[in-house]
Amino acid sequence: xxxxxxxxxxxxxxxxxxxxxxxxxxxxxxxxxxxxxxxxxxxxxxxxxxxxxxxxxxxxxxxxxxxxxxxxxxxxxxxxxxxxxxxxxxxxxxxxx
Amino acid sequence: xxxxxxxxxxxxxxxxxxxxxxxxxxxxxxxxxxxxxxxxxxxxxxxxxxxxxxxxxxxxxxxxxxxxxxxxxxxxxxxxxxxxxxxxxxxxxxxxxxxxxxxxxxxxxxxxxxxxxxxxxxxxxxxxxxxxxxxxxxxxxxxxxxxxxxxxxxxxxxxxxxxxxxxxxxxxxxxxxxxxxxxxxxxxxxxxxxxxxxxxxxxxxxxxxxxxxxxxxxxxxxxxxxxxxxxxxxxxxxxxxxxxxxxxxxxxxxxxxxxxxxxxxxxxxxxxxxxxxxxxxxxxxxxxxxxxxxxxxxxxxxxxxxxxxxxxxxxxxxxxxxxxxxxxxxxxxxxxxxxxxxxxxxxxxxxxxxxxxxxxxxxxxxxxxxxxxxxxxxxxxxxxxxxxxxxxxxxxxxxxxxxxxxxxxxxxxxxxx
Numbered sequence: 001x002x003x004x005x006x007x008x009x010x011x012x013x014x015x016x017x018x019x020x021x022x023x024x025x026x027x028x029x030x031x032x033x034x035x036x037x038x039x040x041x042x043x044x045x046x047x048x049x050x051x052x053x054x055x056x057x058x059x060x061x062x063x064x065x066x067x068x069x070x071x072x073x074x075x076x077x078x079x080x081x082x083x084x085x086x087x088x089x090x091x092x093x094x095x096x097x
Numbered sequence: 098x099x100x101x102x103x104x105x106x107x108x109x110x111x112x113x114x115x116x117x118x119x120x121x122x123x124x125x126x127x128x129x130x131x132x133x134x135x136x137x138x139x140x141x142x143x144x145x146x147x148x149x150x151x152x153x154x155x156x157x158x159x160x161x162x163x164x165x166x167x168x169x170x171x172x173x174x175x176x177x178x179x180x181x182x183x184x185x186x187x188x189x190x191x192x193x194x195x196x197x198x199x200x201x202x203x204x205x206x207x208x209x210x211x212x213x214x215x216x217x218x219x220x221x222x223x224x225x226x227x228x229x230x231x232x233x234x235x236x237x238x239x240x241x242x243x244x245x246x247x248x249x250x251x252x253x254x255x256x257x258x259x260x261x262x263x264x265x266x267x268x269x270x271x272x273x274x275x276x277x278x279x280x281x282x283x284x285x286x287x288x289x290x291x292x293x294x295x296x297x298x299x300x301x302x303x304x305x306x307x308x309x310x311x312x313x314x315x316x317x318x319x320x321x322x323x324x325x326x327x328x329x330x331x332x333x334x335x336x337x338x339x340x341x342x343x344x345x346x347x348x349x350x351x352x353x354x355x356x357x358x359x360x361x362x363x364x365x366x367x368x369x370x371x372x373x374x375x376x377x378x379x380x381x382x383x384x385x386x387x388x389x390x391x392x393x394x395x396x397x398x399x400x401x402x403x404x405x406x407x408x409x410x411x412x413x414x415x416x417x418x419x420x421x422x423x424x425x426x427x428x429x430x431x432x433x434x435x436x437x438x439x440x441x442x443x444x445x446x447x448x449x450x451x452x453x454x455x456x457x458x459x460x461x462x463x464x465x466x467x468x469x470x471x472x473x474x475x476x477x478x479x480x481x482x483x484x485x486x487x488x489x490x491x492x493x494x495x496x497x498x499x500x501x502x503x504x505x506x507x508x509x510x511x512x513x514x
Contacts, residue, residue, distance in 0.1 A: 073354075
C-alpha cells in the first residue's frame with residue numbers, strides 16, 4: 001500500500017489517486033514543423049526506468065489536483081512530491097539491483 | 098536426447114530410474130555464435146527452437162539472467178486463447194493456438210494442453226452488443242466463438258451467481274471452445290529440451306550488462322556476467338524489461354512496465370471445468386489439475402519492476418470472486434505473486450526491427466504473453482533467419498508508432514488497461 005504525499009492534502013492512501021505516468025513531457029512545437037517521428041515519439045515513447053522515476057499523480061478522490069512524485073519503481077519508495085510548475089528536483093543516484 | 102515414451106518409462110522403471118539424463122545441456126558460453134537470443138522465457142526458448150528447427154541455424158546461444166522460465170513464464174495464469182477482434186490479431190494468436198495444439202507431439206513433451214473452453218461474461222446490455230460484434234468478428238476471421246445465454250452459462254459454471262439480484266448480473270457471454278490452459282513450466286522446459294537437442298546452447302545465470310557496438314552501427318557483442326559473447330545477429334525477448342535492454346542499446350520503446358498479479362487458492366475438488374473471465378470486474382479464474390483455483394485480475398496502475406502486487410488490487414480481485422462466485426468466498430489463498438508486463442498503448446505486441454540493424458525485437462505482449470509463446474518465437478526466428486518480417490508479424494512492427502497504424506486490442510487483451 002502506497003501512502004502518497006499530496007502537496008495539498010498530505011499523505012493519503014493510494015486508492016485516492018490515479019497515476020498519470022511520466023512527468024515533464026514537452027509537446028513538440030511549432031505544429032507545422034513537427035515531423036511524424038517526433039510526433040510519434042511524443043505520443044507513444046516513454047521513459048520506463050528501473051529505479052527513480054518522475055511521474056504525475058492526480059488526487060482524483062480528494063482535491064483533484066495534479067502533482068509530481070519521484071518514486072523508485074523497484075522498491076516503490078516515494079522520495080518527494082512537488083507541485084506542477086515547480087522545478088523538478090534532481091534524481092538520487094542509485095544502482096539498480 | 099532420450100525420448101519420453103512408454104517403453105523408456107518401463108525400461109527406466111526396471112533400472113531403478115537411474116538412467117534418465119538432464120533434459121537440456123548447460124554448456125559454458127562460447128566466444129562467438131551466429132545468433133544470440135537475450136531472454137530465456139517462453140518466447141526466447143521458442144525463438145531458439147524454431148531457428149534451429151525451421152531455419153536450420155544451430156549455432157545459437159540463449160542467455161538467461163536467472164533460470165529459464167523463471168520470469169513471466171512461471172508467473173502467468175497459463176491461459177491459451179485466440180479470441181481477439183482484429184484480423185491481424187486473429188492471424189497471429191490463432192497461429193499460436195494452432196502451434197500449441199500440436200506442440201506436445203512436436204516437442205515430445207507433455208505440455209498438458211487442456212482445451213476446456215474460455216467463457217467471457219458480459220454484464221450489461223451494451224457489453225452484450227459488443228460481445229455479438231466480437232463473436233461476429235472472430236467468426237469472420239475464421240476463429241471459433243459462440244454466444245451463450247445466461248442459462249447456458251449457469252449450466253457451464255454452476256458456481257456463478259447469475260440471479261437477478263446478483264451484484265454483477267450476467268446478461269450472457271461467449272465461448273471459445275479451443276481456448277483453455279497449458280502447463281507453463283512444461284512449455285518452457287519442452288522448448289528448452291528440444292532446442293538443446295538441436296544444438297542450441299542454453300546459458301543460465303548469464304545477465305546482460307551491455308552491448309558492444311561495432312564501427313558499422315551494428316552490435317558486435319554483448320557483455321554479460323559470464324563474459325563477452327560475439328554474434329552476427331541478436332534477438333531480444335525480455336518482456337517487462339524490454340525498455341531496460343533497449344536503453345542499453347540506446348533507444349526507447351512505447352512500453353510501460355506494470356505489475357500484474359495472480360493468485361492461487363488451496364486445492365479443491367473440481368468446481369469449474371472451463372476458464373471464465375468477467376468484463377465487469379476483470380477477474381478471471383480457472384482450476385489447475387492440482388485443484389487450486391488460479392485467479393487473475395487487473396494491473397496495478399503505476400510503473401513497477403517489483404514482482405509483487407499492491408493491496409488495493411488484491412481486494413478488487415478477491416472481492417470480485419466473492420461477489421460473483423459466492424460459494425468460494427471462504428476459500429483460502431495459498432500464494433500471491435506478480436509478474437512485470439510490458440504494456441503498449443494499443444495492447445498489441447511489437448515484433449521485428451529496432452533502430453539497431455542487427456537487433457530484433459519481441460515484446461509488448463503485455464498481459465497476454467503466455468498464449469503467444471509459439472507464435473512470438475516463430476516470428477522472431479523468421480526475422481532473425483531471413484532478415485524480414487513474416488507476413489503475420491509485419492503489422493506489428495515498431496514503425497506503427499510513427500505511421501499511426503495501431504492495432505487497438507484494448508478490450509480483447511482481457512486485462513483492463
